[in-house]
Amino acid sequence: MTNTLPLADVKILDLMWVMAGPAGTRVLADYGATLVRVESAKRIDTARTLQPFHNRKPGPDSSALFQNLNTGKLGLSLDLNNEQARDVIRDLVRWADVVTESFSPRAMKMWGLDYESLRKIKPDIIMISSCLMGQTGPMAKFAGFGNLAAAISGFFNLTGWPDRPPAGPFSAYTDYVAPRFTALSILAALDHRRRTGQGQYIDQSQAEATLHFLTPALLDYTVNGRVQGATGNRDPHLAPHGVYPAAGTDRWVAIVVQSEEQWQSLCDVMQRPDLLRDERFSTLEARLTHQEELETQVSTWTKTLDPFRIEALLQARGVSAGAVSSTHEVYKDSQFTHQGHFVELEHPTYGHTTVEGSRFRLSRTPAQINRCAPTLGRDNQYVLETLLGYSEEKISELAVAGALE
């Protein structure tokens, strides 16, 4: 007997697009929520245009990113600039528990689909608006992707080398952090509604949510007045602490020594007992003051070995070490394989596609990931006929009026 999925009773009208929003609702689909994802052919989701692509060729359904963000959702095509399409939206609001959107502020109001309008249709609706900087303030209209919110929120300046311009975290950092706060805010609001009957509006600034990942540095400023900067891979309290070159081209291994015992183990594995007696390295304090020499000594050894070999040698001795996996190696990672992190799904265009599974495991009611992201308008018939109970005639009318584009 299979358990009913945790969120099987949750119905979501999902008007989010690109990255941060859809990543937040994807997890709800994994655990059984019914998500009707609305997209227009006249303004296809930007995520469809971003790589990696199937067979290196762009195409509307080729993006792995789009697949990964929208697995398990139903696809309904609607042109929100069409009044009849907006009537369909209103019917979906009556059907839904939750409405999500991540347009720039004011778009929903322009369409007459803002929270004040929707709550007249359904008083206990829960609505979340998620955008880079929030619905209010001088930067409310600020458009762009998570790289910009991350840049203006301090993450770029804290990533890189002290002697170089900031490197910045990879791509659009707030788009990876904010989705958790989107999903958990929806779930908390649902719990509140279940107990009180009260719906509500949630204003999410992706920047504000993500800033919680910098709190120690923010407090260091608001409490101590210190402006932290990028420190490469060094840690103020540990040494060695870094990423060292391994044998091969552009191969690297991360090594972190957390105690004197681990330092001894590292020297032992490196067959460098002399380092333990060297006064530049014999204590943590000494190592912290001689980091460059220390890094040179460690690198001399790491350069001679395969990074995965170093990982095995040091982990066996209780030292935190790990090869820096290439993007292709992550796909073959032994732990990910064990967990079934990568899931292969049937796909109408490509035969198969691969997505990531859930990032956590529930012991009794695990996620079910079994349907690929929608092609544009894939589930129009199901949504309009089965979920909304529209007649064939009404559906044709919508099509003729251009509402379903």
Next chain:
Amino acid sequence: MLSPYRVLDLTTERGLLCGQILGDLGADVLKVEPPGGSPARRLGPFYHDVPDGNRSLYWWAYNRNKRGITLNLATTEGKAILRRLVPGAHFLIESDNPGTMAEQGLGYAELEKLNPGLVYLSISAFGQDGPKASYVDSDLVILAAGGPLVLTGDDDRPPVRLSVPQAYLHACAEAAVAALVANHERQRSGRGQHVDVSAQQAVAQATQAMILAAPLGEAEIKRMAGGVKIGSLNIRLIWPAKDGYVAITFLFGTAFAHFTKRLMDWVYEEGVCDQATRDTNWLTFGGQLFSGEGRKEYERLKGVLEEFTKTKTKAELLRGALDRGLIMAPISRIDEVVSSPQLAARHYWCEMEHPELGEKFRYPGPFVKFSETPLTYRRRPPLIGEHNREVYVDELGMSEDEFAGLQRHGII
């Protein structure tokens, strides 16, 4: 919002944010620490740089809205007291090395018997089982295995991490989502479950699906400081300003062409590019770039844009971005983040009083704004054992003698 729920937070320094999120949402979170205080209290930075268990800013960062009790779980008496707390709890969060809690007789299998409705969350580096479950963990090693590290940094230097550790924060936020998914299910079934959260899986989110390149037949994605490297194409996203740096999404094709047009209009107005450059078809330029024919022109354009940005301050560029609708933002330092007019206008920063120091400090504010149930910061991070009496005597009903005895014997 979650005021009916109680959380037992047994986490080490790895798992603190999860309980804080539930506490911000209104749950009653009991932070359980060993006598003398959590090892997390030894992590800096410190208030006025003086190491002290009650003055760790790392501790302050992730223990707001919790009550603090001390309890020695290595002792039989300590375990017995925890077992008395379990029936009244809805969630338990732990982040010990996998297997440690079970060895202590406090694993899910044992505690479920005391409370079948308990949602028991385990946060770890690699998950509770599997070939890497017993690995010695660290922020760098998790990032190295999960994918973000290889994508970050200058290509002529080692891959680099964010200087503020991130891996476990991803896991904690993921765990808070998981807690509420399991909670929703519990309303129907009346039953809890064990939730296994892996930081490696959590940080994989920060690869933007690049780790799916292999099964799709796509090329490996490599790092490039201030940009993205796609094959031999270096997509640059960071430019120098007069007084620092700016991030500009200088891209082409349907999603970006109109932004780029507006940007190049400005560059032209300032006399930095010629008319022909301004009037490039940005819609089709993306295709030319990928096919190779636009490469040389792209390299030239990057130079043109740099020449433009160098003449402007970050503030001027941000003003222009807002007025002209450009996808461009300054790269802010921490002090600039804290003085952001946007965050001020939204009343983001929250002052919390620390009566023990006679001072107030600004904390990052609620992670979202709820219209009907706004999040509140009810409690500053607890001092060591601050709520022992309240919990053990007032709530568990211990006698004064019992309470004093437990203190004497180092149980609490």
